[in-house]
Amino acid sequence: MATKWLLSSIGLVLSVLSAAAQSQRPQLSNPSLQPVLAHYAATTERIAVDCVSTARTLQQAILLLIQEPSANRLDEARTAWRAARIPYCQLEATRFYEGPIDRFESFINAWPVDERYIDAVEGEPNVGLIHRTTDYPILTKDVLVGLNEHEGKRNISTGFHAIEFLLWGQDTRKDGPGQRPYTDFLPPSPHHDRRATYLRIIAALLIEHLEWIHSEWAPDKPGNYRSLFLSMEPSQALAKVLKGLGTLTGPELAGERLGVAYETREQEDEHSCFSDNTQADLVQNVVGLSTLYFGKYPPTDGTTSDTPSIHSVFKAYHADSANRLNTAWSQALEAVKQIPHPFDQAVLGPNDGPSRRAVKQAIRSLWSVSDQLAKSAAELGLKLKL
Amino acid sequence: MSLCCFVAPNHPASLLGEDPGSVPLRSAKTGTVVDDTVNAFGFAVETLPSEDRPAFFVGKSFFNENWIIAPGSPAARDGLGPLFNARSCSGCHLHDGRSAPPSQGAVLTTLLLRLSIPNPRSNQAIIPEPNYGGQLQTFAIPGIRPEATALVSYHEVPGSYADGDTFTLRHPTYRVTELGYGPLAPETQLSPRVAPIMAGVGLLEAVSEADILSRVDANDRDRDGIRGRANWVWDIRTKTNRLGRLGWKAEQPDVYQQTATAFLEDIGITSSLHPRESWSAKQSKDQPLPAGLDGRPEISDKILSDVVFYARHLAVPAQRDVDHPSVQRGQRLFTDLGCAKCHTPTLNTSPSASSPALRALVIQPYTDLLLHDMGEGLSDHRPSFHANGADWRTPPLWGLGLIQKINGHSTLLHDGRARSVEEAILWHGGEGESAREKFRTLPRSSRHDLVAFLKSL
Numbered sequence: 001m002a003t004k005w006l007l008s009s010i011g012l013v014l015s016v017l018s019a020a021a022q023s024q025r026p027q028l029s030n031p032s033l034q035p036v037l038a039h040y041a042a043t044t045e046r047i048a049v050d051c052v053s054t055a056r057t058l059q060q061a062i063l064l065l066i067q068e069p070s071a072n073r074l075d076e077a078r079t080a081w082r083a084a085r086i087p088y089c090q091l092e093a094t095r096f097y098e099g100p101i102d103r104f105e106s107f108i109n110a111w112p113v114d115e116r117y118i119d120a121v122e123g124e125p126n127v128g129l130i131h132r133t134t135d136y137p138i139l140t141k142d143v144l145v146g147l148n149e150h151e152g153k154r155n156i157s158t159g160f161h162a163i164e165f166l167l168w169g170q171d172t173r174k175d176g177p178g179q180r181p182y183t184d185f186l187p188p189s190p191h192h193d194r195r196a197t198y199l200r201i202i203a204a205l206l207i208e209h210l211e212w213i214h215s216e217w218a219p220d221k222p223g224n225y226r227s228l229f230l231s232m233e234p235s236q237a238l239a240k241v242l243k244g245l246g247t248l249t250g251p252e253l254a255g256e257r258l259g260v261a262y263e264t265r266e267q268e269d270e271h272s273c274f275s276d277n278t279q280a281d282l283v284q285n286v287v288g289l290s291t292l293y294f295g296k297y298p299p300t301d302g303t304t305s306d307t308p309s310i311h312s313v314f315k316a317y318h319a320d321s322a323n324r325l326n327t328a329w330s331q332a333l334e335a336v337k338q339i340p341h342p343f344d345q346a347v348l349g350p351n352d353g354p355s356r357r358a359v360k361q362a363i364r365s366l367w368s369v370s371d372q373l374a375k376s377a378a379e380l381g382l383k384l385k386l
Numbered sequence: 387m388s389l390c391c392f393v394a395p396n397h398p399a400s401l402l403g404e405d406p407g408s409v410p411l412r413s414a415k416t417g418t419v420v421d422d423t424v425n426a427f428g429f430a431v432e433t434l435p436s437e438d439r440p441a442f443f444v445g446k447s448f449f450n451e452n453w454i455i456a457p458g459s460p461a462a463r464d465g466l467g468p469l470f471n472a473r474s475c476s477g478c479h480l481h482d483g484r485s486a487p488p489s490q491g492a493v494l495t496t497l498l499l500r501l502s503i504p505n506p507r508s509n510q511a512i513i514p515e516p517n518y519g520g521q522l523q524t525f526a527i528p529g530i531r532p533e534a535t536a537l538v539s540y541h542e543v544p545g546s547y548a549d550g551d552t553f554t555l556r557h558p559t560y561r562v563t564e565l566g567y568g569p570l571a572p573e574t575q576l577s578p579r580v581a582p583i584m585a586g587v588g589l590l591e592a593v594s595e596a597d598i599l600s601r602v603d604a605n606d607r608d609r610d611g612i613r614g615r616a617n618w619v620w621d622i623r624t625k626t627n628r629l630g631r632l633g634w635k636a637e638q639p640d641v642y643q644q645t646a647t648a649f650l651e652d653i654g655i656t657s658s659l660h661p662r663e664s665w666s667a668k669q670s671k672d673q674p675l676p677a678g679l680d681g682r683p684e685i686s687d688k689i690l691s692d693v694v695f696y697a698r699h700l701a702v703p704a705q706r707d708v709d710h711p712s713v714q715r716g717q718r719l720f721t722d723l724g725c726a727k728c729h730t731p732t733l734n735t736s737p738s739a740s741s742p743a744l745r746a747l748v749i750q751p752y753t754d755l756l757l758h759d760m761g762e763g764l765s766d767h768r769p770s771f772h773a774n775g776a777d778w779r780t781p782p783l784w785g786l787g788l789i790q791k792i793n794g795h796s797t798l799l800h801d802g803r804a805r806s807v808e809e810a811i812l813w814h815g816g817e818g819e820s821a822r823e824k825f826r827t828l829p830r831s832s833r834h835d836l837v838a839f840l841k842s843l
Contacts, residue, residue, distance in 0.1 A: 112463050116455040117528065123457065127528060171459050255443035263444045264689060266462040273459045367439075385421055385429060 032316070033234035035308035036295075040241055041217060041226045043297045044094055047288065048214035050087035055210050058084045058163075059203045066196040069185035078167050082277055085160065089281045090288025091213075096247040097240035100216035100225050104209040111271050113161045115170055119195065122172055129157070130194045139197050141205060158202045161272070166199045168274035174267070177276040177342075235382065241310065242377050245289055246384050249332070250370025253285055254363045262359050267344045278343035282336045282362075289369075290329045314376050321376040328369045335362040417589045417735075417747045418704035424792050426703040427482035427585035427785060433743040434699050445696025448689055450476040453653050455527045456676075456684070465684025467654040468530040468663065468676055469523035471498045474653070475693075478581035482700060483785075485581040486795040487538060487558070487802035494524060494536040497802060498652070499560060500577040501570075502768055509772045511620055515574050517567050517668040521651045522576075530673060531566035538578075540803075545812065548827035555763075555812060556803050567668050575768040578801035579634055583785050587632060588698030589749045590782065591641050592739035595629050601730065601754045612727045612817050614756030617779070619771045622659055631755045634800045635770050636779035642694050655684045699743060702784045705750070707842045716839025719832060723824045728780045728817070730754040752783035752843065761815020764799070776816055787841035807837050 061080035065073040088108070094101050101108075115121050119128040129136055129147075136143060144158060169180030185192050216225040229237055257278075261269045270278040291297050295309025314322035338358045340346045346355040374384040419429040430442050451463065452473040458464035472478050478485040478496045485496035499522040502512035514520040518533050526532040539561070542554040560576055604615045619630035621639045630636040638644035646659040656663060661683055665675055685693075707713050720726055729752040737746040757777040765776035773779075778800060786807070790796045796806055804810035814822040825833065 112452060112454050112458065112460050114452065114454040114466075115458050121457055132528065251443065255439065256447050259440055259443045260447045263440050263692075264462055264686075266460060268460040269462055270460075367436075385419065 030234045033238055033313065034230075036310065036313055037230060037234060037237050037241075039295050039308045040292060040310075041229055042219070043292060043295060044091070045214065045217040045219065045226070046297050047087050047091050047291075048210070048217050051084070051091055051210045052207065052214050054080070054084035054087055055203075055207045059207060062163075062199055062203045065182070066185060066200060069182045071182050074167065074180075074182040074185075078275065081160075081164060081167055081275070082280065085272070085277060085281055086284050088160065088210075089284035090291060092285055093248055093288040093292045094244050096252075097243045099229075099240065099244070100213045104213065108159045108206060108209050109161070109271075110159055111161055112273075113165050114157060115165055118157050118162060118165060118198070120190075121170055125190065130191050130198055133191070133194070139194055139201065141201050144198075144201060144205075158205050160206070161274070162202050163199065163206065164272060164274045164277075166195065166202075171268060171274050171276070171344075175345075178274040238310075238313070238380075239377075239382050239384075241292070242373060242382065242384055245293060245310070246370050246373045246377075248285065249289055249366050249373065253282065254366035254370065257282070258359060258363045258366070261343070261347045262356070262363060265347055267348065269347075270343050273344065276342040276344060279336075279339050279341040279346070282339065282343070283333075286333045286336050286366075290333060293325075293329065313380075318376065318379045321372065321379060325369065325372045325376055328365065328372050332362070332365040332369050335365040338362070415747050416704070417586070417701055417744070417749050419701040420704050422703060422706055422788060422791070424481055426788050427583055427700065427792060429701050430699050431588075431701040431743055431747075433747075435743065438695075438699070438743070441692045441695045442699060443696075444689065445692040445694070448685070448693050449479075449482075449696055450474060452477075453655060453684075462686070462689060465655050467525075467527035468665065469533060470525050470527075470654045471521070471523055471652045472496070472525075475648070478652070479584050481792045482584040483793040484583045484789060485802075486793065486797045487578070487580055490540050491537060494538060494560075494578075497538070497578055497580050498522065498524075499536055499562070500579060500768070502575045502577075502770075503571050504573055504575065505769070508769065509618075512575075512768070512770050515571050517666050518570065519651075519664045519666055521664070522562065523651075523654070523664075526566075527676065530676065532564075533566050534562045535564040537561045537563065545826075547830070547833070549829055551830060553808065553812060555809060556805060558801055558803050567666070567672060575766075577766040577768045580797070580800065580802045582634070582781065583789070584697055585700045585785055586702040586749070586751060586782060587641055587644075588700065588741070588744055589702065589735060589747065590631060590751060590753075590755060591698065592735035592741070592744040592747070593631075593733050593749075593755065594736040594738075597733065597736070598629065598631065598755050601756060610724075610727060611820055612724075612758070614728065614754055614758055614780075615772065615777070617757050617770075617772045617777075630771065631779070634778060634781075635773040636755065636757060637770050637773070641698050642691075645694050645697060646690060649685055649690070657683045657685045657690050658687055659690075698741060702749075702751075703788055705842050706787065707838075710838065710842070712835045712838040713842045714839075715832070716835040716837065716842075719828070719836045720839055723828075723836070724821045726752075727821075728754055728756070728758055729783055730780075750784060750843075753780040756780060758818065759816035760813075760818055763815050764813055766800070783840065783843050786843045807840050808833065811836075 058077070058080040061077040065077045091101060095105060096102070116124065116127050117129065119130045121127065129139065167180065168178030171178045173179065183189055185196055215221065218224065219226065221227065257271060272278045272281055293309065294311045295307040311322060311326070314325060339362055340355045340358060346359055349356055377384045415433055417431050419426065419432065421429060434442065453466040454464050455466050456464040466473060487497040488494055501515040501518055501520055501522055503515055505513050512520060522536060523533050524536055537560070538558050540556045540558050542556055544552060544554050546552045558578065560578060562570065599616060601614050602616050604613050606613045617630040617636040618627045619637050619639055621628040622643060628639040630639050632638040632641065632644045638647070643659065646657045649655040649657060650660040650664055654663060663675060731750055731752055733749050733751055735744055735747040735749060739745045757773050757779055759774070759776045760778050761776060764778065767775040769775055798804040798807065798810040799813060804813055811822060811825050825836065
């Protein structure tokens with residue numbers, strides 16, 4: 001009898017204590033999430049707008065190059081390509097939850113590009129769609145899109161890296177990017193006209209896909225993804241946001257893009273292998289991630305406590321975890337910035353050399369963010385599987 | 387390529403059903419992951435230590451991304467072809483899942499045809515077709531002729547359940563046309579094969595031989611009509627006969643040989659195990675092997691070992707809806723009908739399995755990993771080692787209920803002919819005939835219960 005009383009009084013004490021702990025913690029409520037999700041959608045839309053406008057600038061530079069090929073115009077097209085990468089790499093933070101970007105991601109950013117399938121490569125001047133005039137007398141958008149389905153799953157030769165290949169050519173040198181000469185777009189370069197046509201088609205296709213993504217995030221468009229996103233169960237929408245952030249950070253950047261190249265030491269196992277733009281891409285990926293996490297666009301230093309963002313949710317719910325995550329994001333951004341350019345050289349050399357140590361540090365810090373995101377999500381009652 | 391999932395904060399699925407004699411599941415590691423999203427087959431086992439993440443992710447990358455034609459800038463990823471069926475493992479094993487056969491009249495893309503000519507001696511390895519090899523590759527790199535085009539057509543045969551409900555069984559016929567290298571040898575044997583799921587292959591590999599062999603009953607000593615047999619196959623690396631356990635006829639002894647062989651035959655990627663392209667003398671006479679496709683193995687030992695590591699450490703999704711009454715009734719029926727005699731519910735992985743993360747797990751694959759005669763209707767008439775045409779390894783049933791979500795189809799059996807769980811059961815002949823008849827004569831509600839149970843796996 002005495003034991004029972006003791007046990008039940010202990011039980012009472014414990015429940016009082018836990019209630020006290022609970023009452024200090026604000027409830028994760030739907031009303032508190034609404035402004036966060038609205039701000040996420042608005043921020044994503046602004047990034048998407050920039051994707052479209054930089055892709056249009058790229059298209060203009062390509063058209064100028066085709067009209068009157070010159071070294072200058074090739075340079076400008078390349079510069080425009082690099083500029084278009086910036087917002088797209090930021091937008092990648094919205095992948096992995098079957099949102100708009102996932103619909104066309106494989107058309108926009110597929111890797112590796114099958115170079116020999118598109119154009120001549122070292123030692124083989126007559127290969128590629130560009131040179132196969134008998135099989136493909138005319139190159140059109142429909143021909144290219146149709147080919148993707150025909151020859152087995154996913155032989156996609158459109159998007160950023162296909163454009164990159166046509167602007168830079170194969171990266172066959174150890175110490176620099178591809179060296180395609182502007183004369184590849186002039187006679188007597190074999191099928192220079194078809195090369196130009198191919199480039200023009202895929203530049204237009206890129207804009208088409210990015211415009212679609214933008215329209216899905218645009219405000220006041222009933223039935224588009226944004227309207228769906230903002231009317232679903234808020235904790236579900238939040239879970240998608242976190243899934244996107246967590247998957248890009250950990251498995252995709254740390255695991256795949258950095259991790260695989262670090263492990264294999266394969267010089268060209270990098271996404272922007274023709275232009276050597278990989279390190280810049282990585283930095284923009286992390287900028288995009290932290291932009292959507294902290295809710296600032298364009299990103300500025302520090303955050304204000306009244307920006308409705310994932311950060312503000314975590315901070316209100318569990319300040320310690322939020323602070324840890326805050327630090328982890330800064331460290332990750334700093335770490336990717338520290339990776340020496342070009343990335344394909346950075347993974348070479350001895351493990352205790354400075355460049356490999358920098359890559360390893362970036363991998364470590366990105367996993368820290370990803371793991372901490374999962375922990376913080378769990379504290380909110382959401383489970384992120386990585 | 388997504389790995390995250392969001393699990394709604396309801397109940398964590400209590401892992402597995404009751405199995406008399408199994409270790410209490412809360413204290414046992416099971417190799418499962420609690421996830422029912424499109425990525426449910428692609429997670430690592432929970433026991434994988436974080437220092438093994440790099441190997442897992444390198445493997446995942448080389449499993450998922452396309453191989454390109456040599457010479458390509460990322461040199462580690464070139465070497466596709468000259469002949470191939472797919473450009474990547476994920477091309478057929480999408481999301482680490484299973485592929486579907488083509489529809490009526492369509493060209494084979496994610497179903498392949500194995501080839502052979504009859505071997506006069508029994509219990510031997512297959513003899514490849516002289517000009518086309520052991521597998522028909524219907525795609526080729528530009529400038530090379532593909533081996534052939536293959537098409538499927540189906541005809542349906544109606545049947546009925548004892549209670550009057552009807553069903554049809556879909557019988558496939560394959561036609562090979564546009565042969566690129568001359569006629570096929572007379573008596574060429576064809577075996578159609580879809581890609582089975584990847585999840586769990588390492589768990590199956592980790593079951594001890596003794597455990598598997600303990601269920602062999604070739605002479606049906608216990609008179610239950612079931613005669614599970616082992617397939618003894620050739621291990622290329624050790625040059626010995628070993629127990630086969632992976633693949634539709636248990637022709638592969640381990641994940642390494644399965645993977646390296648698939649790289650060669652399905653994608654045209656050479657390795658230390660298979661240093662030469664699958665390119666016959668006739669094919670060489672017609673067209674020399676393209677430059678860049680001879681010499682060094684196209685997949686390095688390290689990367690191959692990482693792909694094997696990846697495959698080996700894939701977890702299986704935990705059972706869902708365990709407490710649902712229909713599922714529980716279905717589970718009892720599964721035993722009552724005799725399904726469990728071949729589809730063994732529980733196995734244990736060896737405490738001395740080569741990977742520490744896979745040791746001493748209690749797994750629920752619903753397979754004995756043995757060969758069974760499934761009757762003439764399912765025969766491919768193509769013996770392989772100790773498996774006859776009608777012999778098939780009991781396939782594992784884990785993940786069955788998620789195939790629709792993950793791979794967008796519900797086709798089953800070695801050639802995907804069955805369009806549903808029911809149809810797969812109704813195709814059971816030979817040793818499975820008695821269970822099939824019991825199913826066919828069940829009332830509708832009981833049939834639904836059994837199917838509900840199977841879909842919870």
